[in-house]
Amino acid sequence: MQFEQALNAEYRDKIIWVTGVGQGIGLAVAKHFHALGAKVIGFDRHFSEPDALYKQIVCDLAQPEQVEQILAELIEQQLAPYNLIYVAGVLEMGELEALSLSQWQHCHNVNAASLFAFIKHCGAHFKQQRVGSLVTIGSNAADTPRQQMGAYCASKAAATQLTLTAGIEWANFGVRCNVIAPGSTLTPMQTGMWQDEQGAQRVIDGFAEQYKLGIPLQKIATPEEIAHSAVFLASNLSSHTTMQVLTIDGGATF
Structure with a gap:
């Protein structure tokens, strides 16, 4: 109960940016922050549950130049975030020789x-305010190679190192940056790879x-399990934690 009270006190009326809020983990994160009283600004191309959002930002994260312009405008409007939760992700499947450059670039852009x-x-x-959390x-695929997932693995490794680099550059300003690395999670990205109703069990059993x-x-994992950890890591309850990678994959990459 004390944890919940502390989170409610911290997040009431705070602006939280969350990407990929249209579904899956991003939506679960947005709903969790909303329930704590935060003003969630959500970024995505489509929105399935807009009631959880203070503001919807329609954007294509596959176009970083467009994103830069949108972010600059939001900050000018005094809508800069207290916390930033970057969830959005895409998966491009294929053996390395078969992957197109456009597939590779799409994965890396988003x-x-x-x-x-x-x-x-x-x-x-963040540095000016001397407060904030990213x-x-x-993904656990950032440091565990997966067949037919080269673009995804490489892009998630890049995302991990970007976050950790921000963490060391911002540490003297009291700004913390951490990574959550989920494994298989019950999202449309995951279920889209299943061929039949046995898909979940096959993932649990592994592919020798x-x-x-x-x-x-x-x-x-459920999206809510990942969201709970994201809210905790972002909050002052983990105020001495930065530049860490928390793997949440049920032991799949022990």
């Missing part, structure tokens, strides 16, 4: 280049022929 744009535009504000939703271990906890 997963890393637009994150860079957010970091760049929030940095001066949580990036990365792909050198991919199963999940010791014998379940797939």
Whole structure:
């Protein structure tokens, strides 16, 4: 109960930026912050539950130049964030020889280049205020290679290092930056890879022929489980935690 009270006290009327709020983890994060009284500004192309948002920013995170202009305007309007939660991500599948350059670039634009744009535009504000927190939703694939996921793995590794670099550059200003690295999570990205109703169990069991271990906890994460950790890491309850990668994958990459 004390934790919940502390979070409510911290986030009441605070502006929180969350990307990828249209579905999955991003939506769960937005709803959690909204329930704590925060003013959530959500970024995405489509919005499934706008009631959880203080403001909807329609944008294509595959176009970092467009994102930069939007962020500059928001900051000019005094809508800079107290916390930034970068959740948006895309997956492009294919063996390296079969991947197109456009697929590679799409993955990197959404997963890393637009994150860079957010970091760049929030940095001066965070440093001036000497308060703030960045949580990036990365992936356990950032340091564990996956067959047919080269673009995704590389882009999530880039996102991880971008976040940790921001953490060391901003540490003297009291601004914290951390990464959450989920494994398989029950989102449209995950279920889109399943071929039938046995898809979940196959993921839990692992794919020996792909050198991919199963999940010791014998379940797939929910978006809410990731969201709870994101809110905690962003909050003052973890005030001495920065430049860390929290892997939440049920033991899949122990």
